[in-house]
Amino acid sequence: MQAFVAPTALPLRGKAAAAAFSARPSDVFASRRATPRMVVLGKPPTPSNVPAPGPDGDSSSSKPSTPALVSTLPQWKALQKHKESIIDQTHLRELLDDDERVLQLAAEYDGVFMDYSRQRISLETKKLLLELAEAVNLKQRIKDMVSGKRINTTENRAVLHTALRAKKSEVVMLDGVNVVEQVHTVLDRIRTFTETVRSGKHVGASGKHIKNFVAVGIGGSYLGPDFLYEALKTDPAASSAGQQAGYSLHFLANVDPVDVKRALDGFDPEETMVIVVSKTFTTRETIVNAKTVRTWLWDAMGTDPKVVRQHMVACSTNLAKTKDFGISPENVFPFWDWVGGRYSVCSSVGALPLSLMYGFNTFDKFLNGARSIDKHLVNAPLDRNIPVLMGLMGVWNMSFMGYKSRAMHPYTEALNKLPAHIQQVDMESNGKHVSRHGVDLDFEVGEVDFGEPGTLGQHSFFQLLHMGQVVPCTFIGFIESQNPTCQDGEPVSNHDELMSNFFAQPDALARGKTSEECRAEGRSEDLIPHITFTGNRPSLSLLLPVLNAYTCGQLLSLFEHRTAVQGFVWDINSFDQWGVELGKVLATKVRKQLNQARYHGKPVADFNASTKRMVERYLFGSVGCAFDEIIDYE
Numbered sequence: 001m002q003a004f005v006a007p008t009a010l011p012l013r014g015k016a017a018a019a020a021f022s023a024r025p026s027d028v029f030a031s032r033r034a035t036p037r038m039v040v041l042g043k044p045p046t047p048s049n050v051p052a053p054g055p056d057g058d059s060s061s062s063k064p065s066t067p068a069l070v071s072t073l074p075q076w077k078a079l080q081k082h083k084e085s086i087i088d089q090t091h092l093r094e095l096l097d098d099d100e101r102v103l104q105l106a107a108e109y110d111g112v113f114m115d116y117s118r119q120r121i122s123l124e125t126k127k128l129l130l131e132l133a134e135a136v137n138l139k140q141r142i143k144d145m146v147s148g149k150r151i152n153t154t155e156n157r158a159v160l161h162t163a164l165r166a167k168k169s170e171v172v173m174l175d176g177v178n179v180v181e182q183v184h185t186v187l188d189r190i191r192t193f194t195e196t197v198r199s200g201k202h203v204g205a206s207g208k209h210i211k212n213f214v215a216v217g218i219g220g221s222y223l224g225p226d227f228l229y230e231a232l233k234t235d236p237a238a239s240s241a242g243q244q245a246g247y248s249l250h251f252l253a254n255v256d257p258v259d260v261k262r263a264l265d266g267f268d269p270e271e272t273m274v275i276v277v278s279k280t281f282t283t284r285e286t287i288v289n290a291k292t293v294r295t296w297l298w299d300a301m302g303t304d305p306k307v308v309r310q311h312m313v314a315c316s317t318n319l320a321k322t323k324d325f326g327i328s329p330e331n332v333f334p335f336w337d338w339v340g341g342r343y344s345v346c347s348s349v350g351a352l353p354l355s356l357m358y359g360f361n362t363f364d365k366f367l368n369g370a371r372s373i374d375k376h377l378v379n380a381p382l383d384r385n386i387p388v389l390m391g392l393m394g395v396w397n398m399s400f401m402g403y404k405s406r407a408m409h410p411y412t413e414a415l416n417k418l419p420a421h422i423q424q425v426d427m428e429s430n431g432k433h434v435s436r437h438g439v440d441l442d443f444e445v446g447e448v449d450f451g452e453p454g455t456l457g458q459h460s461f462f463q464l465l466h467m468g469q470v471v472p473c474t475f476i477g478f479i480e481s482q483n484p485t486c487q488d489g490e491p492v493s494n495h496d497e498l499m500s501n502f503f504a505q506p507d508a509l510a511r512g513k514t515s516e517e518c519r520a521e522g523r524s525e526d527l528i529p530h531i532t533f534t535g536n537r538p539s540l541s542l543l544l545p546v547l548n549a550y551t552c553g554q555l556l557s558l559f560e561h562r563t564a565v566q567g568f569v570w571d572i573n574s575f576d577q578w579g580v581e582l583g584k585v586l587a588t589k590v591r592k593q594l595n596q597a598r599y600h601g602k603p604v605a606d607f608n609a610s611t612k613r614m615v616e617r618y619l620f621g622s623v624g625c626a627f628d629e630i631i632d633y634e
């Protein structure tokens with residue numbers, strides 16, 4: 001049996017964390033090596049979530065041994081060996097001509113069709129990847145997640161965003177409580193509250209009907225809701241309940257005062273409800289913005305307690321802090337620590353603003369779509385499981401083929417915010433450097449994710465995708481448009497025009513264009529190298545019926561689970577985010593210094609020379625700066 005390092009108390013904070021850090025400074029910059037870190041956090045792994053021992057694993061010794069990295073498994077090594085044959089022998093041109101292979105590299109479920117024949121894989125690669133998935137016990141790891149095991153070991157938390165979209169009749173027990181019941185209690189409250197506001201029973205402090213909503217939140221408390229808001233703006237059912245019914249929703253995420261202006265512009269405070277969305281209710285940006293907006297309300301309507309009561313509501317796990325802020329408990333819609341911020345759009349974080357804007361029924365359809373893919377993830381065999389296959393392609397491209405970036409191109413403007421949301425979901429989850437047992441990884445994980453709707457991206461960065469670095473792409477298209485237009489003298493409709501690109505780009509990336517083909521077009525020899533496309537650039541295509549609340553839910557769940565699958569295979573903890581802490585701590589120090597220098601005349605101190613110089617320049621202009629001489633270059 002695989003041994004594991006005994007856990008310590010969790011998590012290390014304050015002095016203990018500082019001591020652990022300073023005692024092993026070299027670890028921070030250590031080159032990658034498979035050594036154990038003795039600070040392994042959280043509950044001990046259960047046998048089911050410990051990777052199968054690699055060839056070096058010592059199952060007989062009673063002495064605890066180093067938890068094996070997945071890269072020690074024979075299945076991983078087989079893939080490494082196999083990669084050479086793929087690199088050396090196959091071009092996607094030929095692979096795409098193999099009809100049998102193409103037929104087998106597709107999967108379909110509940111209207112979602114995925115074609116992954118443009119991945120640089122053979123049928124043998126698929127087989128080996130599935131063997132790796134079996135070896136890491138992927139099915140069990142998925143079950144552990146959806147059943148509420150505390151798989152986020154560094155924070156000792158369960159990871160249960162799937163329970164947020166479970167049917168009322170389902171049961172998921174955590175610490176003796178059925179969390180699905182908790183979820184539906186809050187959803188029912190949101191349904192009632194949002195109907196009360198939209199029907200005009202809950203009015204503003206001065207008696208006006210509330211029509212404008214400002215959602216104040218950042219990171220996971222913003223990106224998911226914004227993706228959904230944008231996606232549904234042009235959905236006929238949602239927009240008739242939203243904009244067409246006179247409602248507006250703006251997001252205020254950045255602490256930049258410019259964003260405050262943009263979010264509040266054109267809104268009458270007397271007709272506006274502010275939704276403060278923050279899991280912790282301590283995030284500086286959100287709290288500063290919430291106070292700024294509260295002042296905006298007070299300036300317009302006075303400081304009578306009914307102003308905050310009628311105009312400010314919150315979504316949070318921290319009920320003590322929402323109370324301290326002055327938000328009435330009946331206006332607070334909770335969620336729970338088992339919902340990660342970036343996985344929270346299905347909680348009150350998305351439910352409240354989106355139901356205020358588009359009505360609760362629309363949000364409910366979104367939950368249904370997400371649930372559909374959750375069931376598929378749990379029940380479908382691995383070789384036909386769309387999110388599992390998406391995750392395995394990610395592992396293959398990143399860890400074996402060495403492609404460190406990945407791009408997403410939804411062929412609809414309505415998904416303009418999906419790439420930003422998935423960027424957080426994936427990069428905050430899998431941007432890690434140690435295994436879940438704290439062992440330095442000796443392979444690459446965590447792609448750089450980016451994207452733009454098609455066809456916009458084609459006219460900006462696609463040059464690089466076709467001729468520069470190889471960046472595996474995910475294309476997302478829809479059979480029908482949200483907004484079909486008539487054909488006006490053109491050979492095809494707008495949507496067909498859009499989709500022509502959706503079909504053409506993956507082939508252009510895969511097939512490329514040879515120098516012979518360029519020559520056959522009569523191009524000059526000088527030009528040939530510049531117009532030759534090497535091709536062999538992998539992509540994956542998802543085709544869905546139409547973009548609506550249901551398919552938005554499906555897409556969300558697909559990408560959330562892609563990330564989880566990759567994390568499970570890599571054996572990293574995809575559900576913590578310690579990497580965002582250090583910058584926050586340093587900002588606190590700067591904030592104190594800015595206050596002391598600006599308002600109390602204290603000198604700027606305790607920074608390195610570079611930061612000191614920049615801070616002084618920020619505070620005092622160029623005074624005291626070494627470069628105050630104006631040079632005339634004329």
Ligand SMILES: O=P(O)(O)OC[C@H]1O[C@H](O)[C@H](O)[C@@H](O)[C@@H]1O
Pocket residue numbers: 218219220221277278279280281282283286341342428577580
């Ligand atoms: O919802 P909040 O507690 O305000 O947190 C907002 C965001 O804060 C941090 O940046 C975390 O890394 C994110 O995961 C989180 O979504």
